[in-house]
Every structure is written in structure tokens, then in C-alpha cells.
Amino acid sequence: MWPPAPPPPSTSNLTAIVVVLVIVILVALAGVAAVFVGRQISIPITPSPRVMGVAVARSADGTNWTLTMTSVPTGLYPSTAKLAVLTSGGATALSPTTFVSLNYVAQRAAYFPSQPGGPVAVGDRLLLSTTTYSTGYTYQISNGTSILAAGILR
Numbered sequence: 001m002w003p004p005a006p007p008p009p010s011t012s013n014l015t016a017i018v019v020v021l022v023i024v025i026l027v028a029l030a031g032v033a034a035v036f037v038g039r040q041i042s043i044p045i046t047p048s049p050r051v052m053g054v055a056v057a058r059s060a061d062g063t064n065w066t067l068t069m070t071s072v073p074t075g076l077y078p079s080t081a082k083l084a085v086l087t088s089g090g091a092t093a094l095s096p097t098t099f100v101s102l103n104y105v106a107q108r109a110a111y112f113p114s115q116p117g118g119p120v121a122v123g124d125r126l127l128l129s130t131t132t133y134s135t136g137y138t139y140q141i142s143n144g145t146s147i148l149a150a151g152i153l154r
Contacts, residue, residue, distance in 0.1 A: 052076075052141060052148040058130065065133060065153050067126040073148065076120045078111060080143055083126060085109070085153075088136035096142060099126070108132035128153070 053070035078099035085094035099111035099120065104127065114123035128139070133153055141149040 054139075054141065054149045054151060056139075056151055056153060059127070063130055065126075065128040065130055067128070067139065069120060069122055069124045072120050072122055072124075073143075074119070076143060076148070078113065078120055081120050081148075082142045082144060083109060083111075084140045084142070085128065085133050086138045086140070088134075088138075093133060093137055096140075096144075102126070104129075 051071075051073045053072075055068045055070050057066050057068070058064070059066050081099045082096040083094065083099065083102065084092070084096040087093050094107060094109060097107065097109075102109045102111050104110035108129035108131075110127045112125045112127065114121055114125075126139075133139075135154050137153045139149075139151055139153060140147050
């Protein structure tokens with residue numbers, strides 16, 4: 001006599017295995033999709049926050065740009081604050097120069113403090129010749145280590 005045949009596999013066990021496999025495959029696909037989508041998402045790197053406010057305008061006669069300080073970090077002195085100007089093409093028009101060293105005759109840029117002898121303060125002004133520093137040039141004000149303000153002359 002032959003031994004009895006084994007019972008057929010239970011369909012409930014087979015169903016459970018199929019469900020588990022489908023879930024594992026879906027989780028794996030979701031992980032792969034997350035990796036691809038995560039590579040496409042880029043977090044924009046913004047420049048360091050500006051800690052100095054500057055209002056740019058033209059003088060009444062149109063011969064100068066007037067950069068007026070509207071907010072200033074504490075501890076910034078004319079001997080450490082530097083102005084640099086770049087052309088619209090990125091070339092240096094005025095290398096970083098301390099405010100106290102600016103000479104209108106030589107560099108066509110000058111610093112006018114609202115209260116002489118103290119730190120840089122709200123209301124202080126920088127004058128830049130519009131003929132030397134054309135529309136579209138950019139200015140940068142720094143403390144020697146970081147840019148505190150930057151903008152376009154317009």
C-alpha cells in the first residue's frame with residue numbers, strides 16, 4: 001500500500017505569503033522613488049543674511065550715487081568697514097577700501113558720517129561718482145570677513 005498523499009497546501013497560507021510579498025515590493029519601490037525624488041529636490045543655498053541696510057539713490061544733480069545706511073550692526077567702525085565696487089561684468093572697479101581711506105579725488109568715492117568720530121551709524125552716507133561707477137555696477141560693504149550689504153547701483 002502506498003502512503004497517503006499529503007494534503008494540498010492551505011490557500012490561506014498562500015494568500016498571506018502573497019500579501020506579504022506585495023507589501024515588501026511596494027515598500028521597496030516607494031524607497032527607490034523617494035531616493036530619486038530626493039535627488040531632484042534641491043534646497044537653495046541663500047547668501048548669508050545681510051546685517052546692514054543700505055538705500056541707494058542718485059543725488060539731485062545726478063552726478064553721484066548716494067548710499068545711505070538705514071541699519072548698521074553694532075561695533076562697525078569706518079576704519080574696518082570696507083566698500084568694494086564691481087563692474088556689471090564682475091571686474092573690480094574699486095577694490096575693498098576702508099571707509100576712512102576713501103578719497104573722492106582719487107577713487108571717486110567718499111564717506112560722510114552723520115556723527116564724525118564714532119562708529120558707522122544710521123544716516124551715514126557713501127557717495128560714488130555716477131560717471132566712474134555706472135548703472136548696473138554692484139557694491140559690497142564688508143567688515144573684512146563677511147559681506148554685510150550688497151546691491152546694484154540703479
